[in-house]
Structure formats: structure tokens, C-alpha cells
Amino acid sequence: MAAENFNEKLQALLNSQMEMELAKKDVSNKELTKVLTFYIGDQVYGIEIPYVIEIIGVPPITVVPGVPDYIKGIINVRSKIVPVVNIRSRFGKEEIEFNDRTCIIIISTGDVSVGVIVDSVADVISVTENHVSKTPELNNVNTSKFIKYILEMDDGIKLVLDVSKLIDEHARDEAAQ
Amino acid sequence: MAKVEAGMESMLEMYIFETNTLLEQLDEILLRTEDANVFSEEDINEIFRIMHTIKGSSAMMGFENLQHLAHKGEDMFFVIREKPEIAKDAHFVYELIFEVSDLYKAEIEYIQNSGDDDYAPTDFSETFKKLEDATARLKAMESGEQATAASSAPTAQSADTNTAAPTAAADEGAMTVRVFFEDGCKMENLRAFLLLTKIKEEADVISCYPPDVESNADTAKEIVENGFVVTFKGFDNNNDAVIKAIEGAVNVQSYEIIDTPAAQPKQEEKPAEAPAPAAPAQTAAQVQPTAQPAAPAPAAAAQPAQAQPAEENKPAQAKEKSAVAKAQEDIKKANGGQKQSLISVNLSKLDQLHDIVGEIITTESMVIANPDLEGLELESFSKAARQLRKLTDELQDTVMSIRMVPLAGVFQKMGRIVRDMKIKLGKDAELILEGEGTGVDKSIVDNLNDPLMHLVRNCMDHGIESSTAERKALGKPEKAYVKLSAKHSSGEVIITVSDDGAGINCEKVLAKAAKSGLLAKPENEYTKKEIQNMILLPGFSTNEQVTEYSGRGVGMDVVKQNIEQVGGTLTVESEEGHGTSFIIKIPLTLAIVEGMKLQVGATIFTIPISSIKESLMVNDNQILHDTKQGEMIMIRGVCYPILRLHEKFRMPTKITNLEDGILLLVDVGGKNVCLFADRLIGEQPVVVKPFPKYLSQYNIKAEGLSGCTVMGDGTISLIIDVNNLISTN
Known part of the structure; x- marks a missing residue:
């Protein structure tokens, strides 16, 4: 019954809090999360793995009228209809022709799924506290709005995107202003 | 708070x-x-x-x-x-x-x-x-x-003994049990109450302590400490069934049997013999003369004198027994007789199921008609495929039928309206229901409530003559009727709201329409049917007085709109002096649409076939231009505007010459437009899907698209909503 559920939830909450406490103790080399990295031009971006549903090639895209240019249309991913965003034009960059390496990363925040068109997928990397540096106050509104944090890895800098902002309409409106 | x-x-x-x-x-x-x-x-x-x-x-x-x-x-x-x-x-x-x-x-x-x-x-x-x-x-x-x-x-x-526990019979075969609930399960009093209800299905509850569990939250503490004590007597002396019920109850941790039928003289210790059922302090009970033998004694807790009714009852025991048997029968009828065979399911789950079935059917045809199989002799494959088709068809029918709900619920609500208006307006009328078992898709039923309410009110207020004398003079029965009927007819449901009232006075309607400036052609050119349907126009009301229920001239057009929104139509038929019928025709389900596929550039659009009147190829000389460079076409003496879909949706296409493409004459609610597309592909029933959530921030619906659908080859087609398409243009 309701009370049971409630107790279960409480227990789960306590457990997760305990885990977090434990995690705090040896933060520095413990894995925070995994990040899927991808290229847009020469720059490496990342999306945290928990948001990623899958990576697919570019299927035929059905254009939908009445939406901003960066929304390329809708696609059919195993019978689910998913809108696709070209991240290049989303960031105010020039779009390029799709090639064999062009991919769509399907990301989801619970009830909303979006496909993101990227130049190519690079790798899945483990992120620890050591790698993370805070977002600098950049002037480039177009991209910095969407950056959650920056990773300084041995092989270069990677920008991890904030998926909820990428999907959320308010961020879009702010970015547009 | x-x-x-x-x-x-x-x-x-x-x-x-x-x-x-x-x-x-x-x-x-x-x-x-x-x-x-x-x-x-x-x-x-x-x-x-x-x-x-x-x-x-x-x-x-x-x-x-x-x-x-x-x-x-x-x-x-x-x-x-x-x-x-x-x-x-x-x-x-x-x-x-x-x-x-x-x-x-x-x-x-x-x-x-x-x-x-x-x-x-x-x-x-x-x-x-x-x-x-x-x-x-x-x-x-x-x-x-x-x-x-x-x-x-x-x-x-x-x-009375029906619900009041028969105390007299209590002494034989009664059993007392102390029940403890699980630690920390909260609201022990209500759990006790639930348990009590459950026990009542199996037994006569003679007493319980604390007695007022369902209304007094403080008893929860008491129950935690001392347990919940209940004395009962199983039907047909079957106490085992009750014990089973207790064992099976939620949150019950343990129970102990204090008193069994064999050894039971402990009863005096109990504080009260309050018969448990229903409200604890039913005031009316106090008015009863105490001389009545089997007085249910809810006040017993306060008056211990009544607490041992056994002696008083003895003379009446024989009579009491039969009453008990009857009571038990009744209780069984109420509880056990109609075992629940219904479950309630969240509609979104059904939608999901419906979607999946739609997918299975599309995928099935993708597999069976797979190009890889072409030219191969596959005897057992085709046999298996046929079997699969049969099963999926059945599955689809079943899923559709799950979403169907009878109209009875909506219809019965109208009973209330007729009753209220009958009293307020002083008219004598009854509501007749016909075919209320007719099933309609749940989403449509939800949208039918308001229109039907309006129509029934309209019948009561405008339709039925204002006095019985008037009806008598006309030779009609004094009692008027409003009839709601429903029936299936080839993929549609036809709902009729009719009355045997005054009917529509065509002259009055015409005069009123002329006065309101609603006429579009000379008066004498209107047919009877056209005139009758005028009452559905916005801003029309012949009733001189604005009443609580109707007369503001809004309503009928709203009803019409509401019905059109679910893809239905509304028409009026009336015989002056004999009554009026409103006929609503709606599709059985919204989710599957019979569609016509057409191509514009690289995009496939689907238009509901119901809105297409005809398709035609044209010559340039049929095209007219208005002053604003708008294009029009003359078909059989009527001029229709042309809407180029590729311009409207900004889709690049090679076919921009009207002679190369095709025109579709569409009709929605009397408005006609010719849509220009590259070519027609064919008819297909499609499962309508909404646009993904991410796109809901943009107003795609206003663009004239109602949703999308996945076609057999996996590509997506956009579904055109002609109504919006025309109104936004």
C-alpha cells in the first residue's frame, strides 16, 4: 500500500545518500560518470552516458514546417518518432553535408527524446573529479549556455554538454536573445 | 496546507x-x-x-x-x-x-x-x-x-437487522480474535476498519474494540498497543473462512484467537457490544423505543445497559433467526454476488498498447512483403504468414474493443439534466435511452459530454412546448420525451437526440437569420433542410428570452464545433409540430484514419479521405487570378481558391506548374479549398501519432498538421488537418 511504497522510497533515498557520502571520501580518483565524446569540426564535445539512448546513422529525415532551422525534422527510430536537431546550427556554426561518419545520438531526459546530429562519434571516456574544471564565464552565449563542465584530459579539452539545457526550451529562448 | x-x-x-x-x-x-x-x-x-x-x-x-x-x-x-x-x-x-x-x-x-x-x-x-x-x-x-x-x-x-449485526444469535459459535498490524504501517485504525469490512463478507461481526475505528484516528495508538479485538460469527458457523480472511489481509502481522465457540464466556469483560456496521453514531437510532426487541444499539457504548441484549432477545430469537438468514442473503447479494470482474487501467497504457499493435501490424507487412523474398517459393512461410495475419487482426480488434466504452455513462448523466430542467421549467418530460450499450472510443466519449448536454438542454428548453395544456391542445400526450439513442453503422456511431416537441418553425428561422444577417443567398432559394441547419450557425437563437439554460446564441455552433473536433458531423431534422432530431455521426475511433497519401517534393503527406471531395487535373485556362495574385479555379460554375502545399509548408519541389501536379478539392464544414500537390500516391489506413513532445513548443498544429504516421516502409508521413490548414490561410 501507499505507506509501504513510501517506506521503500525513503529507504532507497537513505541508501543513495549513504553512497554519496561514501563517494565523497575518495573523490579524486573515483569515476564520476562516463562521457560519450564526439566531434564537431575539430572540437570535442561530450554527453554524459546516462542520457544517451543509442547512436544511429542518419535515416531519411521528414521535414516539419513551422520549426526553427536547427530542427531538421523527425525520424522513425524503431517505431518511435524522434525530432532531430543539427548541433552545428544549434551552436550557430555552419552546417556541413552529411557523410558516412555523420551520426545521430539519441538522447533522452525521461519523457523527451531528441536526436542530435554530430560530425562523428569519438569515444566513451571515464571521468574523475580530477579532470573536471568549472565552466569559465565565456562571452560566446551560443555555446557556453549548453556547457555543463569542461574536461581537461591528457589528449585535450572536451566540453561536456548540459543535456537538460539542450532540450529545454527556456535555454533555447535565452540563447536566441 | x-x-x-x-x-x-x-x-x-x-x-x-x-x-x-x-x-x-x-x-x-x-x-x-x-x-x-x-x-x-x-x-x-x-x-x-x-x-x-x-x-x-x-x-x-x-x-x-x-x-x-x-x-x-x-x-x-x-x-x-x-x-x-x-x-x-x-x-x-x-x-x-x-x-x-x-x-x-x-x-x-x-x-x-x-x-x-x-x-x-x-x-x-x-x-x-x-x-x-x-x-x-x-x-x-x-x-x-x-x-x-x-x-x-x-x-x-x-x-433493520439487515445491516445491524444480529446480536441475538451472537452467543452461539462466536469467536473473538485479537489482531496486530505490522509495525509502522500507519493509520492502524483505518486498516482495522478495512479488515472489519473484509470480515463482514465472511461473518457477522458482533463487536469490535476499539469500536469507532473509522472515525476516530486516536484509536490507532490503542490498536498498536493492544491490538484490534473483534468478535464475530462466521456464516454457516464457518469461522475458518474468517480466519483465512484475516490471514490474507494486508498489513496483518499476527492474530490470536481469544475466544472460540467452545470456550467463550469472556464477553462481559468487553466494554461494549456495539454492532459495528455503518456510522457509529447514527442519531436516528436513539429515537427508537427501547422496547423493540432487536434494536441495533449504536448508542450502546454510552449505555452499558443495552450492552447485553442477549436476555432481552431470547423470546424473539426464533423470529430473529429467519431475519438473520435473510440479512446474510442480502449481504451476500451485495458483496459476494457480484465479484469484481473489472479492472481500471490507465488510459496512457492503453494508448501505448494501441501504438504497439499498430507497429506490429506495420512491421508484419514489412516482413511478409519483404523485397528479399520476392520470387521465392515459400509454401510454409506463406502459411505461417497467413496464420500471423489472422492473429494480429484479432489482436487489433481486441485492443480496439478494450478502448471502447459504452455510451451509457454519458447518457445517464443526461437524466440528471432532464430532471433538473423539468422542475425549473415546469415541463413534464421523460428521458428515453436507447442503445446506451453502444461502444465508442474512450477519447470520443470524453468529448461527447458537453455537446450532448447542450442538445438535451436545447430540447428541454426550446423543443418541448412550454405547457402541458399546449400539448394537450395539439393532441399530444401530456408527458413529452427527450430520446437519446445510439447505434453503430459502418464504422460510425450515430447518436440521435430527439424530442416530440414543437419542431423547428422554418419561417421564424429564416426571418431571424435574415435579421441577424446570416443569409448568403435570396430567401426563397433555401431548402427546408438548409433552413433547419441554420440553427447551428454561430449567433443564432430564436428564443426571445435568455434563460438560465439557453438563449444566448452561443451553444449550437459550439456543439457543432465540438463534434467536428472529434471528426464527427451534426445535422438537424425537424418536422414542425412533431419534434426535432439532432443527428450526430462520429467515427468509431480517432486513432486510425483512412488516409490519402500525396507527395509534395520529398515529403509524403496524408489527408483524411473524409475531407476530400474530388481530385482533378487542370488546364491553365481554368485558373483565375484575383487582384492579390491569388489563384482560383472554376469547377462546375463554382470558384474555389487554390492552396499550394509546397508554398504553404515551404517544401522545395520541382513541380510548381499547376498543370503538372494534381488538385484536391477538400471540404471542411462547408469551406472548400483546392490543395495543390505533386502527385497522389494512394489510399491507406494510418495510425495517427502525435508529434514528439520536444516539438510541442512550436505551433505545428496551427500550420495545419495534426500529427504524423509511420508508413509501411518505415518513413514518416505528416497528416494534414484540413480544418486548421484552411483557417490559418
Whole structure:
């Protein structure tokens, strides 16, 4: 019954809090999360793995009228209809022709799924506290709005995107202003 | 203040659903009994059950005001139960209970719509007062009657034992059990109450301690400490069944048997022999003369003298026995007879199921008609494929039928409207229902309520003659009728709302339309049918006076719009002097549309076939241009504007010359437009899917697209909503 559920939830909450406490103790080399990295031009971006549903090639895209240019249309991913965003034009960059390496990363925040068109997928990397540096106050509104944090890895800098902002309409409106 | 206790939120939806269903049942019973002008024992018990369930669940959810409201209602019916005859012609009872029912509905809607923090329980004290007054009035009537009919008291009494536990028979075969609930399960008192209800299905509950579990939250502590003690006697002396019920109950940790039928003289120790059922303090019980043998003694807790009714009862035992048997029968009828074979399912789950089935069917044809298989001789494959097709067809039918709900629910609500208006307008009319078992897709049923309400009101207000004398003079029966009927007809449901009233006066309508400037051609060119359908135009009302119910000239056009929104049509048929019928035709389901696929550039669009009138190829010389460079076409002497889909949706295409493409003449609600597309592909039934959530921030619907669909080859087609397409243009 309701009370049971409630107790279960409480227990789960306590457990997760305990885990977090434990995690705090040896933060520095413990894995925070995994990040899927991808290229847009020469720059490496990342999306945290928990948001990623899958990576697919570019299927035929059905254009939908009445939406901003960066929304390329809708696609059919195993019978689910998913809108696709070209991240290049989303960031105010020039779009390029799709090639064999062009991919769509399907990301989801619970009830909303979006496909993101990227130049190519690079790798899945483990992120620890050591790698993370805070977002600098950049002037480039177009991209910095969407950056959650920056990773300084041995092989270069990677920008991890904030998926909820990428999907959320308010961020879009702010970015547009 | 938070609406509900933490942890109860998940129950709220269930509570709202359940209470609404119960209220509808209540309305239905009341309408029936009011018509018959007598409460049968069964009806009263049913009303009691409804009130009681509402009271219990409201208490559990912590809505005290609602709990008290139900309690007061119960009080009133307690008096009626004692003497059903007194409710005869007591219209104030009905008024009041209908009012209570309305208050409930309003409050529940309020609970549903208000945020967590801004909810403040409505104060019902005024209604409490009215209920108390009514109860007192009934009591007065009852005692008046009782004085004259004292001799008949015992027979009347036997009915009472129905719900009051038969205390007399208690001594033989009774069993006392102490139940402990799981630690920390909260609200032990209500759990005890639930347990009690469960036991009642299997046994007569003789007593329980604490006695007032469902209304007194303080008893929870007591139960935690000392357990919940209940004495009962199983039907047919079958106490094992009860023990099983206790074992099976939720949250019960342990129980001990204190008293068994063999050894039982412990009873005096118990504080009270309060018969457990229903309300603990049913005030009416106190009015009863104590001389009545089997007086259900709810006041017993306060009057220990009544606590041992056994001696008093002995002489009456024989009589009592038969009453007990009857009571048990009744209880069984109420509880066991109709074992629940229904479950309620969240609609979104059904939608999901429906979607999946749609997918399976598309995927199936992708597999069976796979290009890789072309030219191969596959005997057993085709056999298996046929089998699969058969099964998927069956699956689809089943899923569709799950979403179908009978129209009875909506229809029965209309009974209430007819009743209310009958009283207010002083007209004599009855509601006749026909084919209320007809099933329609749930999404459509939800949209039918308002239009039907409007139409029924319209029939009552405008349709039916204002006095019975008028009807008599016309040679019609005094009692008018409003008839609601429903039937299936080739993929459509036809719902007719008709009355046997005055009908539509064509001259009046025409004059009024002329006055309101609604005429588009000379008066004498209108046919009867056209004139009758004029009443559906916006801003039309022939009724001189604006009444509470109708006459503002909005309504009929809104009804029409509402029905068109679910893909239906509304027409009027009337015979002056004999009545009017409103005929609603709606598709069985919204989710699957018979569509015509057409290509514009690289995109495939689907248009519902129902809105297409014809398709045609044109010559340039048929095209006319207006002053703003708008294109028009002359077809059979009528001029239609041309809408180029590639321009409208900004889709690049090579075919821009009207001669190379195709024109589709579409018609929605009397508006006609020619759509220009590259080419037609063919007909196909499509499963309509909404656009993904991410796109809902953009107004795609206003662009004239209602959704999308996945086609056999996996590509997506956009579905055109002609109505929006035309209105945004």
C-alpha cells in the first residue's frame, strides 16, 4: 500500500545518500560518470552516458514546417518518432553535408527524446573529479549556455554538454536573445 | 496546507476516480427512486454503501469536510431506512442529496485542479445545517407515524437487522480474535476498519474494540498497543473462512484467537457490544423505543445497559433467526454476488498498447512483403504468414474493443439534466435511452459530454412546448420525451437526440437569420433542410428570452464545433409540430484514419479521405487570378481558391506548374479549398501519432498538421488537418 511504497522510497533515498557520502571520501580518483565524446569540426564535445539512448546513422529525415532551422525534422527510430536537431546550427556554426561518419545520438531526459546530429562519434571516456574544471564565464552565449563542465584530459579539452539545457526550451529562448 | 499526506499522493487519483464513479451511481439510483417515488430496501442499502465508501475513503485521504458531508447524508438516510415510506413525496430529500452530490463533484474537481499548497477545504457547514434540518424533519415525520403504527413496529424492525449485526444469535459459535498490524504501517485504525469490512463478507461481526475505528484516528495508538479485538460469527458457523480472511489481509502481522465457540464466556469483560456496521453514531437510532426487541444499539457504548441484549432477545430469537438468514442473503447479494470482474487501467497504457499493435501490424507487412523474398517459393512461410495475419487482426480488434466504452455513462448523466430542467421549467418530460450499450472510443466519449448536454438542454428548453395544456391542445400526450439513442453503422456511431416537441418553425428561422444577417443567398432559394441547419450557425437563437439554460446564441455552433473536433458531423431534422432530431455521426475511433497519401517534393503527406471531395487535373485556362495574385479555379460554375502545399509548408519541389501536379478539392464544414500537390500516391489506413513532445513548443498544429504516421516502409508521413490548414490561410 501507499505507506509501504513510501517506506521503500525513503529507504532507497537513505541508501543513495549513504553512497554519496561514501563517494565523497575518495573523490579524486573515483569515476564520476562516463562521457560519450564526439566531434564537431575539430572540437570535442561530450554527453554524459546516462542520457544517451543509442547512436544511429542518419535515416531519411521528414521535414516539419513551422520549426526553427536547427530542427531538421523527425525520424522513425524503431517505431518511435524522434525530432532531430543539427548541433552545428544549434551552436550557430555552419552546417556541413552529411557523410558516412555523420551520426545521430539519441538522447533522452525521461519523457523527451531528441536526436542530435554530430560530425562523428569519438569515444566513451571515464571521468574523475580530477579532470573536471568549472565552466569559465565565456562571452560566446551560443555555446557556453549548453556547457555543463569542461574536461581537461591528457589528449585535450572536451566540453561536456548540459543535456537538460539542450532540450529545454527556456535555454533555447535565452540563447536566441 | 498540503492537499494530502505525504505518501498518499499516489492514492489521490484512485480516490478521485472511485468517488466520481460512486457519485454517478448515486445520481442514477436517486433518479430511479425519485421516478418510482419509493425507496426499495436494496436502493437504500446501495445508497448507504456508496455514502459509506465515500466517507471511509475521504477519511483515509484526510478530507474531513467531505467525510462529514457523507456522514450527515448517512444520518438522513438512516431515518429513511427505518421507514422508507416517509420518503414518499419528500422532494426536499432528493433536492438535498442532489445538492450534496453536486458539492462533492465540485470539491473533487477543486481538489483535482488546485495546486498542492493553495488547496483549502470548502466549508460545508451550510449544507450540514440543511442536512440536519432534513434529518430532524424526517424524524418528526417518522415518530408521528410510529405512534399510529406501533403495532407494526416489529415487522418494520426485521428489515433493520439487515445491516445491524444480529446480536441475538451472537452467543452461539462466536469467536473473538485479537489482531496486530505490522509495525509502522500507519493509520492502524483505518486498516482495522478495512479488515472489519473484509470480515463482514465472511461473518457477522458482533463487536469490535476499539469500536469507532473509522472515525476516530486516536484509536490507532490503542490498536498498536493492544491490538484490534473483534468478535464475530462466521456464516454457516464457518469461522475458518474468517480466519483465512484475516490471514490474507494486508498489513496483518499476527492474530490470536481469544475466544472460540467452545470456550467463550469472556464477553462481559468487553466494554461494549456495539454492532459495528455503518456510522457509529447514527442519531436516528436513539429515537427508537427501547422496547423493540432487536434494536441495533449504536448508542450502546454510552449505555452499558443495552450492552447485553442477549436476555432481552431470547423470546424473539426464533423470529430473529429467519431475519438473520435473510440479512446474510442480502449481504451476500451485495458483496459476494457480484465479484469484481473489472479492472481500471490507465488510459496512457492503453494508448501505448494501441501504438504497439499498430507497429506490429506495420512491421508484419514489412516482413511478409519483404523485397528479399520476392520470387521465392515459400509454401510454409506463406502459411505461417497467413496464420500471423489472422492473429494480429484479432489482436487489433481486441485492443480496439478494450478502448471502447459504452455510451451509457454519458447518457445517464443526461437524466440528471432532464430532471433538473423539468422542475425549473415546469415541463413534464421523460428521458428515453436507447442503445446506451453502444461502444465508442474512450477519447470520443470524453468529448461527447458537453455537446450532448447542450442538445438535451436545447430540447428541454426550446423543443418541448412550454405547457402541458399546449400539448394537450395539439393532441399530444401530456408527458413529452427527450430520446437519446445510439447505434453503430459502418464504422460510425450515430447518436440521435430527439424530442416530440414543437419542431423547428422554418419561417421564424429564416426571418431571424435574415435579421441577424446570416443569409448568403435570396430567401426563397433555401431548402427546408438548409433552413433547419441554420440553427447551428454561430449567433443564432430564436428564443426571445435568455434563460438560465439557453438563449444566448452561443451553444449550437459550439456543439457543432465540438463534434467536428472529434471528426464527427451534426445535422438537424425537424418536422414542425412533431419534434426535432439532432443527428450526430462520429467515427468509431480517432486513432486510425483512412488516409490519402500525396507527395509534395520529398515529403509524403496524408489527408483524411473524409475531407476530400474530388481530385482533378487542370488546364491553365481554368485558373483565375484575383487582384492579390491569388489563384482560383472554376469547377462546375463554382470558384474555389487554390492552396499550394509546397508554398504553404515551404517544401522545395520541382513541380510548381499547376498543370503538372494534381488538385484536391477538400471540404471542411462547408469551406472548400483546392490543395495543390505533386502527385497522389494512394489510399491507406494510418495510425495517427502525435508529434514528439520536444516539438510541442512550436505551433505545428496551427500550420495545419495534426500529427504524423509511420508508413509501411518505415518513413514518416505528416497528416494534414484540413480544418486548421484552411483557417490559418
